[in-house]
Amino acid sequence: MTKHRPDYRFTRPGALIAALPAVLGFVPEKSLVLVSLERGELGAVMRVDLSLALAGEVGHLVEVAGASGADAVVAVIVDAQGAPCPMCNDDYRDLCDALTTALAEHHMGLYAAHVVDRIEAGGSWHCVDGCGESGTVEDPTASPLAAAAVLDGRRLYGTRDDLKAVVAVADPGHADSLVALIGEAASAREMDWREDPDGCGRRDVEAAIAAAARVCEGADLGDAEVAALACALGDVAVRDTLYALAVGSGAGQAETLWALLARTLPDPWRAEALALLAFSAYARGDGPLAGVSLDAALRSHPDHRMAGMLDTALQSGMRPEQIRELAGTGYRLAKRLGVRLPPRRAFGRRAV
Known part of the structure; x- marks a missing residue:
């Protein structure tokens, strides 16, 4: 879980998705990412492996979102296989239904849910619920949060494994x-x-x-x-x-x-x-x-x-x-x- 100062408002899904690497510190793959919203601004950002999320292990994420003071969350499902096929989203709809139920127990709502194939400039996203909305991911390196991370001295990693290598025993x-x-x-x-x-x-x-x-x-x-x-x-x-x-x-x-x-x-x-x-x-x-x-x-x-x-x-x-x-x-x-x-x-x- 990453807590970010709510300095930026995101009204475009492509911009929100592009900001995730700067907040998480790496580019998520095969992941469920929950972005909490606190009075319409970016709050805590949490990630779990997609396989675990599909198996029903989302309760802890919801609890953390609730503890952070969020009133709603945006769900971003990162999956190169599922994103190009809006008609193949049954699993993701079930996941979002489970999220909606769990969030309601903590007095929160699911503001939106998107599937994206890859988080890089030109990646494709669409909404999970079949609303018809879709678009492309903006350039993550041009995100205001990416610029803020660089100014703060934070290094951004290509994958979570790259980040874990920072603390892995070298020899x-x-x-x-x-x-x-x-x-x-x-x-x-x-x-x-x-x-x-x-x-x-x-x-x-x-x-x-x-x-x-x-x-x-x-x-x-x-x-x-x-x-x-x-x-x-x-x-x-x-x-x-x-x-x-x-x-x-x-x-x-x-x-x-x-x-x-x-x-x-x-x-x-x-x-x-x-x-x-x-x-x-x-x-x-x-x-x-x-x-x-x-x-x-x-x-x-x-x-x-x-x-x-x-x-x-x-x-x-x-x-x-x-x-x-x-x-x-x-x-x-x-x-x-x-x-x-x-x-x-x-x-x-x-x-x-």
């Missing part, structure tokens, strides 16, 4: 080879921590900030440094302090480091990097990246507390400005540890 063999090094680093850190817990935490936070700056300058991290960072992220005080970087002037550098660690570390250590990446993305309004990061984190560590909390918040439509309030804990911990964090920023975004 599983290399990741496995780090397990022994992480164990050695943990033993060494344990001795350091016993002598001076706050000093150990302070050095770990400072090391992470320095590593983030070097990575953004094009430097590579050695395996020993990666292993040490993995151990540092396992310390609750260090990890919770580092969440504050998401709202500071060095947020982009930190996010790049978390993405690198997510692609490099083995399970379950990568879950901490994924949760940090998800928080950073969520804080700057990048719901798609936050979502795939949380999916990966919970697969790596199903009981991860922060990942579970963020996933619940994202699925319920909690706004980024509310999430950013959690960074206050990090600043308080930094003060206790004696760490000087980058200053807070008003707001900004960065793509990984």
Whole structure:
């Protein structure tokens, strides 16, 4: 689910469909997309695999739409096979009937439903209910929301798989080879921590900030440094302090480091990097990246507390400005540890 500021009104289906990649962060295929309308403006946008939607798994989407404050939704069915054949829409009509019933239970209505073959300039759409309306998709790259996403620093991906690749382990063999090094680093850190817990935490936070700056300058991290960072992220005080970087002037550098660690570390250590990446993305309004990061984190560590909390918040439509309030804990911990964090920023975004 992606929450977007309702800055734009859409009166043309071809324009609304063209805007979906900019909101979702990728071009949906074989999908049901629900666009919630809040007083006639674009609200939460949710997507599910079309196969799941046709199997009746739409209840959660409707619940999220209701929680977001929507009063109506537009359904967009993306299917290269179904779109060219308006007479073959029985399955889609049944789906929309089920949606209408579920929406009514949450005091919402189905404003419109369209089938589109592909979301690119010149793609064809038509209404599901046989109203006779049809047309072509406008250029997604020329959408006002696409321009806004680029200005905000968000990267748009060709497919959801391209987005998921941002957090996928790049070299599983290399990741496995780090397990022994992480164990050695943990033993060494344990001795350091016993002598001076706050000093150990302070050095770990400072090391992470320095590593983030070097990575953004094009430097590579050695395996020993990666292993040490993995151990540092396992310390609750260090990890919770580092969440504050998401709202500071060095947020982009930190996010790049978390993405690198997510692609490099083995399970379950990568879950901490994924949760940090998800928080950073969520804080700057990048719901798609936050979502795939949380999916990966919970697969790596199903009981991860922060990942579970963020996933619940994202699925319920909690706004980024509310999430950013959690960074206050990090600043308080930094003060206790004696760490000087980058200053807070008003707001900004960065793509990984």
